[in-house]
Structure formats: structure tokens, C-alpha cells
Amino acid sequence: MRCCARNAKAESQGPAASRQNGHHKAPGKAPKSGATNGSSMESSKKNLCEIHRSDGRRRRVLAASLLGAAVVAAVIALALFLVYRPMKPQATVARAGVYHLVSATTNGTNNSAATPYALSATVQFTLLLHNPSDRTAVVYDRLLAYVTYRGEMVAPPAQLPLVLQDPGADVAVSPLLGGDGGAPVPVSADAVDALHADCVAGRVQLRLVVMGRVRYRSGPFKSAWRDLYVRCDAILGLTVQAAAGGGGAGDVPLLEYPKCAVDA
Numbered sequence: 001m002r003c004c005a006r007n008a009k010a011e012s013q014g015p016a017a018s019r020q021n022g023h024h025k026a027p028g029k030a031p032k033s034g035a036t037n038g039s040s041m042e043s044s045k046k047n048l049c050e051i052h053r054s055d056g057r058r059r060r061v062l063a064a065s066l067l068g069a070a071v072v073a074a075v076i077a078l079a080l081f082l083v084y085r086p087m088k089p090q091a092t093v094a095r096a097g098v099y100h101l102v103s104a105t106t107n108g109t110n111n112s113a114a115t116p117y118a119l120s121a122t123v124q125f126t127l128l129l130h131n132p133s134d135r136t137a138v139v140y141d142r143l144l145a146y147v148t149y150r151g152e153m154v155a156p157p158a159q160l161p162l163v164l165q166d167p168g169a170d171v172a173v174s175p176l177l178g179g180d181g182g183a184p185v186p187v188s189a190d191a192v193d194a195l196h197a198d199c200v201a202g203r204v205q206l207r208l209v210v211m212g213r214v215r216y217r218s219g220p221f222k223s224a225w226r227d228l229y230v231r232c233d234a235i236l237g238l239t240v241q242a243a244a245g246g247g248g249a250g251d252v253p254l255l256e257y258p259k260c261a262v263d264a
Contacts, residue, residue, distance in 0.1 A: 084218030087133040089165070093208060093232045093258035094172065095126035097251050101154070101204075101243045103192045104184035117192045118184035121154045123147055125208045126174045127232065131165045136218040138165040140228065143212035145175040149204075150194055152187045154178075160210075173210075196240075203255060204238040207231060214264050232260040 100122040125147070131138050143160035146153055155178035165171045198204045210230040216223040237253040 080221075084135055084221055085133075086136045086138075086216035086218060086223060087131075088262055088264040089138055089214070090130040090132060091210075091230050091232060091260040091262050092128050092130075093125055093234045093254065093260065094128045095174075095251065096206075096234055096236055096254060097124040098204075098236060098238055098242065099123065099250060100178070100182045100245045101195070101199075101238070102245075103195065105192055117187055117189045119149070119154045119187050119192065119195065120178070120182040120184045121147070122176070122178040122180065122182040123155060123206065124174060124176045125232075125234070126172055127208065127210065127230070129163075129165065129171045129173065131167060131169055131171075133218075134168045136216050137167055139163070139215040139217065140165070141213050141215070141225070143173075143210060143228075145173075145177065145208065145210045147177050148207045148209060149187075150191050152191050154185055154187065154191075154206075156183060156185065160212075175210075195243075199238055199240040199243045202237055202239050203235060204243075205233060205235045207233050226264055229263040230260060232258050234258040 098121075100120060102120055104118040104120040105116065125145075127145075129140075140160075140163035143163065144157050145160055146157040147155050158175045158177050160173060160175055163171055163173065195204070208231070210228070212228045213225045214228045215225050235255045235258075237255050242252060
């Protein structure tokens, strides 16, 4: 009888117990869902890390490629510069001619007025320009030549034509300064007195000045225009008679090798 009663009680409590057991087991499913979400987040983080690592590798590769290209370009530019670099031209005076170089001083009629001093000159120099580069051509433009004595201009400036010079070539320029008439140019009294003394001694120093601009052409490269300033000091064996246009006028000897300086 007791066994039957226990079985009956157990059967009567079975559905409730089963419901309670089902009620307590239902929350047990939540941990499985959380674990799934955690694993997916970890995998997402791993994917993001892999993406960042790949992006970092790409940046490093790109930076290395750019640096290598820059180094190669710099080496090529240096090689081209060393091969085609321009060299400033060299100059010397090969010949000098003095046809007329005298004082053109006139005494003023008014005693209170200062006596004007002037020199009248007709001279010609042959300037030899040498291009020391075997790969670079030189273009001379807007050339202007004049001659000075003791720092004072003695003849009006003369313009020269455009000059094209091939690599390694020599070009001769022969400007005639002062023209046929030799227009008087105002100078100081010291210059007039010094010229007479130098002609008596047979030793006159004149300076030829050539100004303008140059451009260098090296293969496919072309430089910008640069200022040109040439100055040559020539010591001439000029006598008083030759300076006056008498005997010996024209070509005069160069007593010393002319010294020329070129700024380009």
C-alpha cells in the first residue's frame, strides 16, 4: 500500500516537476549564445588586425618604392649634370688696333667756366671666345662692347650681333669702337695728362669690356639666360705719332699677354 501511495504521489508531482525542470533548463541556453557572440567578436578583431597589418605592409612597400625611385632619379640627374654641365667660356685678346686716340680738349672762352676735357678714339679689338665644353653649345645675345682708359670710357659703346658657338669651338669677335670719326667722350683732366705721358713712354693700357647674356645648350637641356661680363686688360705699344693717326696707326703690338676675366 505504501508503494502504491508513493507511486501515485510521484505521478501526481511529475508534470509539475517536469515543468519546473523545464523552467530551470531554459535559462541554461543563454551561455551558449554568449559564447557564440564572443567567438565572432574575436574573429572580427583578428580580421581587423590582419587588415591593419596588410595595410602597414603596403605602406612600407610603397614608401620603399618611392624612396628607391627618388634615389634612382637623383643618380640619373647627377650623371646627366656631370656629363652635360655647362662651363663658362674663356676669352683672350688676339689683336688690337688703334687708329685714333688723342685728346679732344677745347679751352673755354669764359675764364670762370671749367675747361672741358675729352678723348677721341677709334680702336678695334679682336676678342677670341673659347668654349671649353665638348658637349655644351653657347649662345651669346645682347652683346655690348666698350673700351676704357684708367677706368673712364673713351669710346661710345658698340652693339654686337648674336653669336652661336658650337661645343669646343672658338669664335672671334672684332668690334670697332668709336667709329670713323671718333666722337669725343668727356673724361677727367688726369686721364688726358696720363694718356700723353703713356704715349711718350710707348706703353698704354686699355680695357675692353663686353657685356650681355649667355645661354647654354646641352643635348636636350637648355639653361636660362645668364648675365655675361668680360673684361680684358691689354697693354699696347702705342706711340704719340701712332695715337695721333700718323705713322704706325692701326695694328699695335701687345706688350704683355692680355688678362681676361669672364663672369657668366
